[in-house]
Amino acid sequence: MLILDGKVASQSVKENLTEATRQLKEQGKRPPHLAAILIGNNGASETYVASKVKFCAEIGFTSTLIRLDDTTEEKELLAKIEELNTDDRVDGILVQLPLPKHISEANIINSIDPDKDVDGFHPVSVGRLVQGLDTFIPATPYGIMLMLEHFQLTTKGKHAVVIGRSNIVGRPMSILLSSNIPFGNCTVTICHSHTPDLRQMTLQADIIIAALGKPEFVKADMVKPGAIVIDVGITRVDDATATRGYRIKGDVDFKAVSSVASAVSPVPGGVGLMTIAGLMKNTLSAYERRNQ
Ligand SMILES: NC(=O)c1ccc[n+]([C@@H]2O[C@H](COP(=O)([O-])OP(=O)(O)OC[C@H]3O[C@@H](n4cnc5c(N)ncnc54)[C@H](OP(=O)(O)O)[C@@H]3O)[C@@H](O)[C@H]2O)c1
Structure with missing residues (x-):
């Protein structure tokens, strides 16, 4: 069984991005610049943003972290985004989700300049993705594509x-x-909470992408022998024996599924790391487009 190790796969993306940044600096150009907005003190969001800022530093990108109080009003956040939209020194803008309940996620996503939409959530980016045009691919699916590429997994003709x-x-x-x-x-089946017999679906899959947010939901008896299983889930589960009082769990019962599948991505250490790699590749693309 192959472990789809996100550390290994993201390292090769990291090396390419570091080299691209080095070349830009050698030519006397400024490095790509990612601006991240974090609202409130959500523990998971803090961790995600900190990882993104750290990755930027490691590959030589500039990053700016803008912290706003969770009482920030929507119009103040919109004004901050407009400031970043018009700032020529900023290539990519991300607003860490989820947002406090009084702020409309759709209004915020729609306000980001599509040319700086490195999270790929703006309707323009999504529309371009659907039409097969060059676009910013949302970072997690992009990271999974990079993982499939890194491990040279066959997808053509698979279910x-x-x-x-x-x-x-x-x-x-x-x-x-x-x-x-x-x-x-691939031939793709998309399932959700109204899918009547999920197991009957997953047992037909050559590739399973588990992105539902239910810890260890995918069990060995839901997986066809030899299938590839990619675990997107990240849930903090209380555990008094853990140093932080919780453990991170994926959507797949890794140990049990490993005995049936041909390849499984672990959590942590899998898709999460690839997501950041995808985000940084989008930031470099934004920089290149804006400086063409
Ligand atoms: N690794 C990363 O970098 C990364 C990035 C983003 C998210 N995540 C994690 O990935 C997970 C999913 O995130 P998300 O933002 O996509 O979550 P989300 O917006 O809550 O969506 C969950 C989806 O799963 C479906 N679902 C829920 N229970 C189900 C069930 N019992 N059977 C079948 N489908 C079910 C829901 O169906 P309905 O549409 O019918 O409600 C919904 O479509 C979370 O754990 C999140 O933390 C990880």
């Missing part, structure tokens, strides 16, 4: 079952896997 239909993971993932692109060309 992929995607569990989850969110705008940030499941739906764009289903579009990519069904597209006529390298590491696409």
Whole structure:
């Protein structure tokens, strides 16, 4: 059984990005610049943003972290985004989700300049993705495509079952896997909470993408022997024996599924790291487009 190690796969992306940045600096150009907005003190969001800022530093990108109080009003956040939209020194903008309840996620996503939409959530980016045009691919599905590429996994002609239909993971993932692109060309079934017999679906899958947010939901008896299983889930589960009082769990019962599948991605150490790699590749693309 092959472990789809995100550390290994993201390291090769990291080396390419570091080299690209080195070359830009050698030519006397400024490095790509990612601006991240973090609202409030959500523990998981803090961790995600910190990892993104750290990755930027490691590859030589500039990053700016803008912290706003969770009482920030929507119009103040919109004004901050407009400031970044018009700042020529900023290439990519990300607003860490989820947002406090009083702020409309759709209004915020729609306000980001599509040319700086490195999270790939803007309707323009999504529309371009659906039409197979050059675009910013949402970072997690992009990271999964990079993982498939790194491990040279065959997808053409395979049946992929995607569990989850969110705008940030499941739906764009289903579009990519069904597209006529390298590491696409699958026949895709997309499942959600109204799918009546999920197990009957997953047992037909050559590739399972689990993105539902339910710890260890995918069990060995749901997996066809030899299938590839990619675990997107990240849930903090209380555990008094853990140093932080919780453990991170994926959507797949890794140990049990490993005895049936041909390849499984671990959590942590899998898709999460690839997501950051995808985000940084988008930031470099934004920089290149804006400086062409
Ligand atoms: N690794 C990473 O970098 C990364 C990035 C993003 C998200 N995540 C993690 O990935 C997971 C999913 O995130 P998300 O934002 O896509 O979540 P989400 O918006 O809550 O969507 C979950 C999806 O799963 C479906 N679902 C829920 N329970 C189900 C069940 N019992 N059977 C079948 N489908 C079910 C839901 O169906 P309905 O549409 O019918 O409600 C929904 O489409 C979370 O654990 C999240 O933390 C990880």
